[in-house]
Amino acid sequence: MSLLAGRTNRLVGSVIDSSTSLLQKQSHDIVRFAIGSPAEEAIPTAVFDDLAPAVLTADAFDYAATEGDPWLRGALLDLLSDTPDATTGERLTVTAGGMQGLDLFGKLFIDPGDLVVVESPTYTNGSATALSYGAELLEVPTDGDGMIIDELKAAVGRASRSPKAIYVIPTFQNPSGTTMSLDRRLRLIELARSWNCMIIDDDPYAMLRFDGEEIPSIRSLADGDPLVFAVRTFSKIIAPGLRVGWVDTDPGLQQLLINAKQAMDTCTNLPNQRLVAGYLTGGFLSDHLQIQRDRYRERKIAMQQALADHFGDTASWTDPDGGFFIWVTLPGVDTQGLFATALAEGVAYIPGQAFSPGHRFTDALRLCFASTAPERIREGVARLSRAVDHG
Template sequence: MRPTRTAPVAARADQLVGSVIDSSTSLLAAQTHDVVRFAMGAPAAEVVPTELFREIASQIYTPDSFTYGATEGEPVLVHALLDYLAQTSEATSEERIVITSGGMQGLDLACKIYVDPGDVVIVESPTYTNGSATALSYGAELLEAPIDENGLIVEALPELVAAIGRTPKAIYTIPNFQNPSGTTLSLARRKALLELAHAWNAVIIDDDPYGLLRFTGEDIPGFRSLSPNDPLLFSVRTFSKILAPGLRVGWVDVDPSVRQLVINAKQAMDTCTNVPNQHIVAEFICRGGLDEHLAGLRNEYRTRKEAMLESIQRHLGGRVSTTDPDGGFFLWLTLRGDDARISTTALFETALAEGVAFIPGPALSPGGRFDDALRLCFASTTPERIEEGIIRLRRSLDLMREKV
């Protein structure tokens, strides 16, 4: 009889921590009862232009649509994207752009190129832990830095860095309507972060999936506007939040000196981004519908955010505090008073049984912090369902209070 053996995995396997966020998709699919889904950060299904995508596909698909494409992206999409961005504050050039398989591939490419085992990477706390997990997978040592209502507390970074005695190799930030908090990095802090990055020779991994989804307030200049042609900026963008995540199409904007490295690294991953979906996105942009589509999203998401805040006030009142974002997808809810003794990790199971799902705070911190907090996505749920979901959340809290 052959002896039992285990495969000799790489040392990095211990750092492949997975994603509670992504795992919730499978968990929710397995539920047989009605669940209000505040967990996944996905666009509302009803605002995805499905019929238009189907029409575009029927008109543009040819046998050539299903072959390999250029690693840097299909020319038709690159040019459509450049033309669109030329009308925004993120105007750029072809020698800076590489089309990616969603924003997550952009983060993976950044970490693959810049992060060596043992390098310090600063991450916001809380943060999008799929991003921090990517840095971990390349052996990074994560340094969690606090946030407040104005985003990453940049003025705290020098002391945090001094305490560990090493400067960071990279700084991972979500500057607009941050995931999970919904906060936006202020202009003063953006300038200060650029100064620190230059002093430390650290790359800013600028992850901005939500920047085009501001529904109130004034736009704040981005890092590239504040520091043009800066080789220490690696900007990650995606169509997942503004069109549909299933397309798996995004892009990175990098210094031209780095672009070939990005192409080389991507060729070792997937050769090219999904060619048919690139053509769908390109045609959608070329038809001139993106601005109107974004305007509709902003109106809808503002309505849903306001509905969620009003429902929270009605049903939870002083039991919680929340952020009030100017755009994006998320509210960050923190338990107060006696409810603060409740673990949101434990609350998740009760809430799921009661028919509402969210992401517990510890899932959004590499160190497992924020067990008194949770993330709610308002974007994917109608106001009527939001009301029902918050009622179920209150009921879940009431049940948990009986146990603590």
């Protein structure tokens, strides 16, 4: 008789995270479009080196307050104070990256059998977290303006029950790079209120807009509505290895979040909280973000030009105004089956079906342009083209 808990059959893992280990085992040159991380040169290691002697004092290696180190909380509140997402200490809880924010939501809200709506395609790790708490997932199609709200209403109608939560990445979505329109954000909030269900507003990329007009976050549009659980992170805008993020929630949830986090990891890594606090209070973030926006715009354009050169009318792809990703559709190509050939050719990506609980999008794939220089992007797309030809 197995001693494993019944929930283990719902721990599906992450194709995205597993690709990190896979790539580390390769000995040949690979253009890495798979992992959604900032460019190596985008990590402010020199600034961290300068900050370290001042911020990593002896007390920085002690336990921290579960809700977050006061210095980081103050710096974060100051950072947000000049934005539409200005908040208060009672709403803010520091987490170990955005993923812990999603996990804390699951701990607090998802019971086995609860219906959770996800975008289709969606972020693998987000849907996997909901599954790990026993959720039943309902995929709703997206287009260039995000989740299709009419399809959401129809899908919930067919399910004959209201969802417990709707999980969205509204800005420069992972994996598609698309952004939910203002009208759809407002309609989504209206529907959530009518169903009395939560919205998980997972928005890690909003500060990386390099084109187009800014759209207010779901969190700001809902004006403090307790039905919105906002998840944020420094992983995409500073460095993923820091594992520092935050959630913005109804104040009545904070003690529950503290209780849940104390049963998980006690506190977020304090040395890294101090590094982030020093970075924010030192005034480094604004210039850093502008440099990254310019860099990512250049890289997106390079990838789109390379796709046009090598695939012409045989493929289609999205045109993001920010973030990290382009979603490519290759009609007639099994991108899961193509992966081994592409890896042998020296290029890595994430197959489309990894972003669908129902394993849809077999002819699609996600490419990250953020972490690769333009000349390497062109080489990587050329390798992808060769793989398709050989496949």
